[in-house]
Amino acid sequence: MSLYNNHTGSRAGKTARNAVIVVLLLLFALATLFPIYFMVMSSFGDPVEAGAVSYSLWPSSFTLDSYKFFFDYSEYSYRWILNSTIVAGAVTITNVFFATMAGYAFSKLRFKGRGLLFSILLAAMMIPYQVTQVPLYILIVNTFQIENSYSALILPGLVTVYNIFLAKQFMSSIPTEIMESAKVEGCSQLQIFFRIIMPLSKTVMAVIAILTFMDSWNTFFWPFLVTNTMDMQTIQVGLKNFRFANTTYFSPMMAGATISAVPMFILFFSLQRYFLEGVTVGAVKG
Numbered sequence: 001m002s003l004y005n006n007h008t009g010s011r012a013g014k015t016a017r018n019a020v021i022v023v024l025l026l027l028f029a030l031a032t033l034f035p036i037y038f039m040v041m042s043s044f045g046d047p048v049e050a051g052a053v054s055y056s057l058w059p060s061s062f063t064l065d066s067y068k069f070f071f072d073y074s075e076y077s078y079r080w081i082l083n084s085t086i087v088a089g090a091v092t093i094t095n096v097f098f099a100t101m102a103g104y105a106f107s108k109l110r111f112k113g114r115g116l117l118f119s120i121l122l123a124a125m126m127i128p129y130q131v132t133q134v135p136l137y138i139l140i141v142n143t144f145q146i147e148n149s150y151s152a153l154i155l156p157g158l159v160t161v162y163n164i165f166l167a168k169q170f171m172s173s174i175p176t177e178i179m180e181s182a183k184v185e186g187c188s189q190l191q192i193f194f195r196i197i198m199p200l201s202k203t204v205m206a207v208i209a210i211l212t213f214m215d216s217w218n219t220f221f222w223p224f225l226v227t228n229t230m231d232m233q234t235i236q237v238g239l240k241n242f243r244f245a246n247t248t249y250f251s252p253m254m255a256g257a258t259i260s261a262v263p264m265f266i267l268f269f270s271l272q273r274y275f276l277e278g279v280t281v282g283a284v285k286g
Helices: 002-042 065-073 077-108 114-124 129-144 150-157 161-171 176-184 189-200 202-218 221-226 235-242 250-270 272-278
Strands: none
Touching: 002 250, 065 077, 065 235, 065 250, 077 114, 077 150, 077 161, 077 189, 077 202, 077 235, 077 250, 114 161, 129 150, 129 221, 150 221, 161 202, 176 189, 189 202, 202 235, 202 250, 221 235, 235 250, 250 272
């Protein structure tokens, strides 16, 4: 009887713990999804509402006027989306390619100073992003003189140390015997990289693509810093034009934010299988 009671008590305690965990996870999910819900719901509101209006969780009437207002407000609305697509797409492609190549070099190639160079890269990850903005701005504006251009928006983000680290950790788990077999067959380093390493690294490449695209698409400060005309602004910078000293076109701003979120959702859900596989990259060895 005592053993039965202990077993029943243990089961009840485990059920209670599981219930608490489920409730906490639901609360966390609600807290995460609420900003998205509020953004989407607000985008269906009256386009001429000012910032002083008290906003509700459910609009009094559903209308698409705010979306029409967003595109009619400025001739550059479409250009902002195009600029964001060009910049985020270019930065994503270069990061996937260069980070994969660098990860391959650091994980599989033996060269003098490899450990020191990789340590320097890791140390660079500890430098806050904001610290680099002033010297980077001086370099772009005063030295290269390419402000207010696609080059100024793309060049600073060609490849990041974090993506190199991610690729290196993943490729370290690829058996070296595969490369040795390819060398025996007469493959060069480039052939090994393009025909063997890249196909085996689709998981980490998808993770890099998702994280880089989301980061580049959502970046506000750097595009705001290096652009000085509306035709070169990205969508995130363009949204600030809906806010004035005494009035904020809140619903059109939320409509623009909803439109800007669509590409990220499409990219994530199309590559989520690889992303879920890659979130544990480097976490398990052996």
